[in-house]
Amino acid sequence: MQKIMVCVKRVVDYNVRIRVKPDGSGVMLDGVKMSVNPFDEIALEEALRIKERGTNAEVVAVSIGVADTQQQLRTTLAMGADRAILVQTDQPVEPLTAAQTFLAIAKKENPDLILLGKQAIDDDANQTGQMLAALWERPQATYASKIEVGADKVTVTREVDAGLETIEVDLPAVITVDLRLNEPRYVKLPDIMKAKKKPLDVTSLAALGISAGQWLTTVKTQPPPQRQKGVIVKDVAELVDVLKKKGLL
């Protein structure tokens, strides 16, 4: 294992409460805290652990987004990535375009393994890893909760609806990671200082030959229907009574 590529997305922080703009044109993003997509952070942590277990693989973090995405890439460098690449664009990037872009980078970098989160917590699309694997004509192992790296193959335990499934894939491969794979490390101050000296290259969609095509047009954004606040009952007998009256027990 010589090189691991980790794809990361800049997203609205996990703790921010999302509000829809009154005119339905989108969600309010002005001034909100942005972070590395939490699933991508788990992917990076796993790459670092594979490196630290003795493979000594180079870990390259790649992102696509606005110029400020450099902040999130600096976080990945502080966590331990060796270098970072930003494909800078002001256009919104849909999963198929993201997959095409990561493919272009993969063709230059020739990684043995590509790790990324199973979904981004903004669009919840859950597509990019699978699309990248298809375009790269390589195996995919989605929703990984355990990864065992061999010489030329990887054994992956996947979280599926029925429980856990184990598959074996030849390298190079794309793995998308689930929540319980690991717990990402905290970044220490000296690491942040060191990260400033690590290489962060900036390129563009055009330089990679990618046209930022619009695949789906978002015509409206609405708040979800709200549930009405219900009643508080005083004891179990009253609860059972209410549920029986509703025909639920």
Add this chain to the structure above:
Amino acid sequence: MNNILIVGEHDGRSLNPATPKCVTCALTIPEGEITVALFGADTAAVAAQAAAVKGVAHVVCIDRPENAHPLAAILAPQVAALAAGYSHVFGPSTSFGKDLMPRVAALLGVPQVSDLMAVESAHRFRRPIYANNAIITVEADPARKLVATIRVASYEAAAAAGGIADIGSRTLEVALPAHTRYVGSRTGSTDRPDLQTAARVVSGGRALGSADNFKILYSFADKIGAAVGASRAAVDAGYAPNEMQVGQTGKIISPELYIAIGISGAIQHLTGIKDARTIVAINKDGEAPIFEVADVGLVGDLFQIVPELERLAGA
């Protein structure tokens, strides 16, 4: 005329209930004709079930030994080949469909609509983003094939009987990769109803305190014929296995009755239960966010309440 292909989910014996839900969604596409495709080693038994689902016009079986386990890398090129002649290709928003369909979309060079929750027209749909905190309406190019995963919690299952579909089989001349191999599975063996389709769900959170304490939930659930779920916190703590997780990154469910026990109600959890008909919350913290969405709330000690509830529920 819209030709809709639904990739059916099954385990070799039974059609997964997610597939009849996809049929209900497909029936809302104007001027549609629905075909269910079944990939497996031997899909005869499942084909009979799919053909009986009301609204299905055709069932196509693609039987070959390599299809014994649903590996996305093996199935995707076959689905893509079969998709010729169809305007829409749907799969369920389950771990099976979420794994497979984006690979199909990429092979076809088209985008995917994930978690499709409502059809406005043949190429205009609604779907949730930001853990269901916003709903977007998206429009796809009618000149392209439309690939989507269907948010099964948004649809009732089409009737399992009364359908009169014909059953055919297809041989697809598609080279399959050897780079992906099935090794094995560990499935939670349980006699309880399936979490994703159960009418009643009892769910536990971190306040349960241990895997052992979850037994009081299992006991209560068995008394009322409910499936058992868990919050992410409870699964992360090892109190319950991963397949029980309900929420943004777990299962999105829509039971008639959801009883949240010792679950505070993080946004990510609420995402998974917003479609439940009635939500009951039991929590010792009266300020817990779960009470904001609960239809009925009871503040108190779950370790006293749950056994009493079990006793009175059957009375």
